[in-house]
Every structure is written in C-alpha cells, then in structure tokens.
Amino acid sequence: VKTLEGQGVPLDQAEAITAAAITHQSKIKAKVQNSQ
Structure with a gap:
C-alpha cells in the first residue's frame, strides 16, 4: 500500500x-455566490 510520507495514510484514502x-469547498463557494 502506498502511503503519504510519515503519515501512514493510504493514498486512495487521502x-x-x-x-x-474540494467538493465541500466548491459547494460553499456556490452558496456564497448565490447569496450575493
């Protein structure tokens, strides 16, 4: 399993x-734009 250096997190999970x-941020940005 590939992991991020020093973190032990599987890359697919990361x-x-x-x-x-990213999806969450884009949803927030969309809400902000809609409210303006």
Whole structure:
C-alpha cells in the first residue's frame, strides 16, 4: 500500500478525503455566490 510520507495514510484514502474537501469547498463557494 502506498502511503503519504510519515503519515501512514493510504493514498486512495487521502485522495478521497481531498476530493471530499474540494467538493465541500466548491459547494460553499456556490452558496456564497448565490447569496450575493
């Protein structure tokens, strides 16, 4: 299993977390734009 250096997090898990964070941020940005 590939892991991030020094963190021991499987890359596929890290990528999933990153993708979820990006999706969450884009939703927040959309809400902000809609409210303006």
